[in-house]
Amino acid sequence: MARLAMLIDESQCTACRGCQVACKQWNDREGWLYSRTRNRGSYENPPDLSPQTWTRIKFTEYEGPDGFRWLFLKEGCMHCGDPACVAVCPTGALKQQPNGLVTFERELCNGCGYCTQFCPFHIPRLEVVNPLTGEAKSSKCVFCQDRVTNGLLPACVKTCPAKALDFGDRDEMIAKGQERVKALKARGYTQANLYGVDQLGGLGRLYVLIAPPEAYGLPANPQYPALANVWQKIIQPLGNVAFGATLLGILGAFLFVRRKIRMEEVR
């Protein structure tokens, strides 16, 4: 199945935040629970992603070559081609679908929070009901799996009045993005670039940026957490060998010793 992706043209985004509202409406995310609106000296709102806020426009005040301007970034799950969250999830709640969507089944999640700690972009958020007992659920953007698998666009894409968002076949999205970068460069945006083509097995969220990724707070070269590999591909298999060897050794010793050492001769 062809991989799907979202193309986000940040040069077109007006930061109206219609996507934030559409996302909450479609996915039943309450607005007030974790992010009460308050004045923090910025138009940006809410202050961060949360279990209730799967997508959000991040505002950056940027001093570029052409002077000051806002940079807008539509944050949310990147739907990595090589998702660390899926690898470390012990419940199978997080899955990578054949169409590239990294989906989440809330019923299966036990709230261990590994995904929140191993995501290279720090996207999934834990909805902690009780910190003492550990009752919790993870939470993140799933590209409106229910809509997409039924031939609809994700809610945020559908609602975007600036036409900054597009969704579809990943190769097509890359071609569109590259086309757009070329056009922007021709118009004088010399730093325009397409983000997400090769990172982490190719991201499912492609950004047309008008400044270097670092200016938006995006890692230019995000890495799959090396420790996840050390843990799951070296330590855990070695642990299995250790358990197996110990059990076999004990069984062997048990069968051998009971023939060699006679209890009635032991003092």
Added chain:
Amino acid sequence: MTVQLKGRAEAITIQWIPKYTTLERAAHWLHTATFVPLAITGMILYFPFLQPLAQGPAGMTFRLIHRVAAVIFGLLPIVYFIFQPRRLILNIREFLPSKDDIGWLKGAPAYYLLGRHEAMPPQGRFNAGEKMNGLIMIVAWFVFGLTGVPMWFGKGVIPPEVFRWLVVFHDLAMIVSVCMFLVHLYLAVAHPLMWAGLVSMRFGVTSAEYAAEHHAKWYYGPKRAMEIWEAKKREAAQKGGH
């Protein structure tokens, strides 16, 4: 204390000598009673085939059991330290490596697998195997605590890069201590030579004859123990010669 057992021809007399305090035995068994559920509930996140148990409310229930057990597991050594600090220090001191450990390593296969007593040089109150068990459990207690408490309360507070190391070290401590536990369990309940270990941990005493045989340096003192061992080796060599 002397216990007389009625035998056929003559009474068998077992001389018992004290080995563990009541608190030590209670702490040992509570340690067992928490270590086992901790290991099982932890392994649910470790073994992929246990995934169904990790999912949803079941997973959260097992986490709750893990945390309740962890609190008791964590408090035990502290309670022990508060009430019997001298005993704790004495035991830890006896767990520290010594020259006897090399002799134990050389003699262990013949001693444990074939029951050849003369192969094992005299050992102190704890032999090298028991020391290994003790030290690994002490180190594991620290690692479990130092990684487990921040994993419990530090999510979102400590940087994810640090958190990842905590997960890895918690796993490592589990792998090492569970392997040690399995060996310890086998020796305690199923190995014919080690019969007195379980008695000591249940009643706090060990047989004098057993102590003389298996912990000679503790029973006789180093000099006398070596003399007896040399004699035992000579006897075994003579027997072998015939």
